[in-house]
Amino acid sequence: MLALKNLVKTYDNGHQAVKNISVDIKQGEFIVLVGPSGCGKSSILRSIAGLEPITSGEIQLNNRRIDTEKPATRDIAMVFQNYALYPHMTVYENLAYGLKNRGVDRDTIESKIEHVSKTLKIADYLDRKPAKLSGGQRQRVAMGRAIVRDPQLFLFDEPLSNLDASLRAHMRLEIKKLQRELAVTSVYVTHDQVEAMTLADRIIVLNQGVIEQVGTPAEVYHKPASTFVASFIGSPAMNFHPAEIVEGVINFEHQSVFLPEYAHLPTQKIQLGIRPEHALIEPSNTGLSFSLTVQAVEPLGPNQLVHGLVHDKVFTALTPELHFANKEVLTLNVASQYLHLFDSEGKRLIADTNVLAQAS
Amino acid sequence: MKQNQWLDHVILILGALFMIIPIWLIFASSTHNPNTIISEGLQWLPGGNFTSVYSEVWNKSIGFSTDVNAKSMIINSMIMGLGFAIGKIIISMMAAYALVYFRMPFASLWFWLIFVTLLLPLEVRIIPSYEVVANLGMLNSFSGLILPLIASATATFFFRQFFRTIPNELLEAAQLDNAGPVRFFIDILLPLSKTMIAAIFIIMFVVGWNQYLWPIMMTTDESYNTIVMGIKQLLSDISQSSQPRYDQAFALVIFAMLPPILVVIIFQRWFVKGLVETEK
Numbered sequence: 134m135l136a137l138k139n140l141v142k143t144y145d146n147g148h149q150a151v152k153n154i155s156v157d158i159k160q161g162e163f164i165v166l167v168g169p170s171g172c173g174k175s176s177i178l179r180s181i182a183g184l185e186p187i188t189s190g191e192i193q194l195n196n197r198r199i200d201t202e203k204p205a206t207r208d209i210a211m212v213f214q215n216y217a218l219y220p221h222m223t224v225y226e227n228l229a230y231g232l233k234n235r236g237v238d239r240d241t242i243e244s245k246i247e248h249v250s251k252t253l254k255i256a257d258y259l260d261r262k263p264a265k266l267s268g269g270q271r272q273r274v275a276m277g278r279a280i281v282r283d284p285q286l287f288l289f290d291e292p293l294s295n296l297d298a299s300l301r302a303h304m305r306l307e308i309k310k311l312q313r314e315l316a317v318t319s320v321y322v323t324h325d326q327v328e329a330m331t332l333a334d335r336i337i338v339l340n341q342g343v344i345e346q347v348g349t350p351a352e353v354y355h356k357p358a359s360t361f362v363a364s365f366i367g368s369p370a371m372n373f374h375p376a377e378i379v380e381g382v383i384n385f386e387h388q389s390v391f392l393p394e395y396a397h398l399p400t401q402k403i404q405l406g407i408r409p410e411h412a413l414i415e416p417s418n419t420g421l422s423f424s425l426t427v428q429a430v431e432p433l434g435p436n437q438l439v440h441g442l443v444h445d446k447v448f449t450a451l452t453p454e455l456h457f458a459n460k461e462v463l464t465l466n467v468a469s470q471y472l473h474l475f476d477s478e479g480k481r482l483i484a485d486t487n488v489l490a491q492a493s
Numbered sequence: 494m495k496q497n498q499w500l501d502h503v504i505l506i507l508g509a510l511f512m513i514i515p516i517w518l519i520f521a522s523s524t525h526n527p528n529t530i531i532s533e534g535l536q537w538l539p540g541g542n543f544t545s546v547y548s549e550v551w552n553k554s555i556g557f558s559t560d561v562n563a564k565s566m567i568i569n570s571m572i573m574g575l576g577f578a579i580g581k582i583i584i585s586m587m588a589a590y591a592l593v594y595f596r597m598p599f600a601s602l603w604f605w606l607i608f609v610t611l612l613l614p615l616e617v618r619i620i621p622s623y624e625v626v627a628n629l630g631m632l633n634s635f636s637g638l639i640l641p642l643i644a645s646a647t648a649t650f651f652f653r654q655f656f657r658t659i660p661n662e663l664l665e666a667a668q669l670d671n672a673g674p675v676r677f678f679i680d681i682l683l684p685l686s687k688t689m690i691a692a693i694f695i696i697m698f699v700v701g702w703n704q705y706l707w708p709i710m711m712t713t714d715e716s717y718n719t720i721v722m723g724i725k726q727l728l729s730d731i732s733q734s735s736q737p738r739y740d741q742a743f744a745l746v747i748f749a750m751l752p753p754i755l756v757v758i759i760f761q762r763w764f765v766k767g768l769v770e771t772e773k
Binding site: 182183184203204205206209210211213214215217218219220221230231234235278 | 660662663665666667668669670671672676680681684685687
């Protein structure tokens with residue numbers, strides 16, 4: 134459907150924002166590009182929209198090369214971060230403008246807008262100016278302007294970042310429902326990993342212009358391809374501690390655990406990744422136990438974050454609401470399936486799936 | 494707080510009186526018999542000659558060889574003021590549009606070139622300007638009066654600064670909505686600039702209206718006299734006359750002031766309304 138082939142984007146000042154990226158996006162898929170600021174996600178989106186020229190590579194939409202075309206002829210609609218509604222036009226005129234400029238006749242425009250405004254529940258304020266609308270309503274109008282054109286592709290540029298937290302959660306759900314309903318292929322850019330996890334069919338995690346991982350939200354969360362992905366996806370971030378693997382035995386400070394699925398790996402220094410929510414106070418049959426010296430507790434309501442030291446390195450655990458004194462020493466247990474192993478360069482070490490299959 | 498407000502009002506009222514009293518004196522005096530003004534000085538209360546003096550100044554030629562009266566001079570001034578304001582707005586908006594939205598080579602150099610012309614006021618370049626206008630055969634014509642001064646660095650600068658505050662995403666949204674450069678200018682930029690246009694219009698109309706040196710240089714034909722020139726003419730007439738018509742001179746001053754005042758009042762409302770309503 135949408136294919137990016139060896140996409141490179143270098144800015145005039147020599148900064149290479151996108152470094153040779155290739156992705157294939159399927160019909161109707163909701164793709165979320167996620168990464169910290171400066172990772173190139175916006176550059177990719179703007180290149181697809183045609184708002185920025187690409188340096189090399191190719192963009193294809195339905196097997197039609199579009200990167201040489203004008204933005205208007207690409208059959209793409211975009212929802213901007215600050216909505217970019219025309220402030221002097223009414224909601225109706227905002228929705229109609231793109232159609233009018235494409236020579237669509239008045240009756241068709243009217244019936245299309247009527248349909249879209251019903252879907253988005255904005256029919257009541259079609260004759261208002263954007264300034265008289267609330268943030269959520271403006272957001273809907275911005276989506277309406279994209280939908281009304283029936284494009285082949287939707288682009289979203291951090292559309293929820295200007296909304297307050299509760300409205301953001303609400304609109305997130307609406308966007309997801311709407312995308313399912315319309316079944317239009319969508320590319321969504323965000324720096325918010327919660328948005329990425331909840332909305333995406335597939336997440337593309339970017340770091341410094343390079344794809345770190347492409348996968349479903351579950352894959353990205355459970356099998357992060359690198360320490361970067363592991364620390365970016367999931368909140369609070371994963372803990373990393375240096376360890377060593379010798380013939381499948383992981384030596385972590387003074388504990389060790391045998392993981393047969395990693396027995397094929399050569400002896401090496403590794404980074405052991407443990408998510409805060411997987412470090413439990415309850416004892417576990419398999420896996421690692423270690424002690425944590427409590428330094429600070431952050432209550433979150435249903436549970437709490439416990440910050441402390443494990444062998445002089447900072448560690449964060451997510452525990453139920455319990456009272457811990459300062460400097461108290463807790464024993465934390467991590468089941469072996471929740472241990473993430475990364476090599477010294479931060480790449481995930483691959484488990485031998487045959488061994489896992491035999492074990493179960 | 495209350496005390497402060499009270500003080501603010503006193504200052505405002507004093508300022509307003511300071512500005513209004515001279516005008517009132519002129520207006521009140523203009524309705525008196527010229528002999529009263531000469532013997533008793535400026536008058537605080539209006540006299541009885543209002544209609545006769547004003548209709549005479551409006552319709553009859555005073556102190557000119559040909560048939561030049563307040564009406565014809567106001568029309569000339571109107572043409573100057575409107576021509577100045579509208580022409581300057583059109584030219585400077587287009588210049589600013591090019592400077593802000595088109596990737597021109599040396600864009601900032603062009604901008605600074607335009608901007609430094611602010612350092613050269615009309616008086617400095619009046620001889621070469623005259624030479625150019627004379628060689629083009631545009632002396633004694635409205636195009637000769639208006640066109641040479643129609644480029645405005647000030648207005649270009651204001652529009653440039655204003656366009657730069659318009660979010661770039663609006664341009665991008667318009668691009669996706671299939672609006673080319675001309676459509677974007679007419680459909681988006683022009684309506685958004687309404688308040689800016691009103692502000693520039695006020696300034697430029699008054700500037701055009703008050704031009705004195707330029708029309709004096711460019712026109713020798715009395716039928717092109719503007720009202721500001723007319724006042725001067727009348728004053729020099731008065732100094733030579735045995736029976737100076739100060740009442741007529743004052744009435745002409747009042748006539749000369751009215752149109753700019755109207756323009757300011759009308760456009761100021763629009764200007765303020767626009768400021769209050771638009772939200773970017």
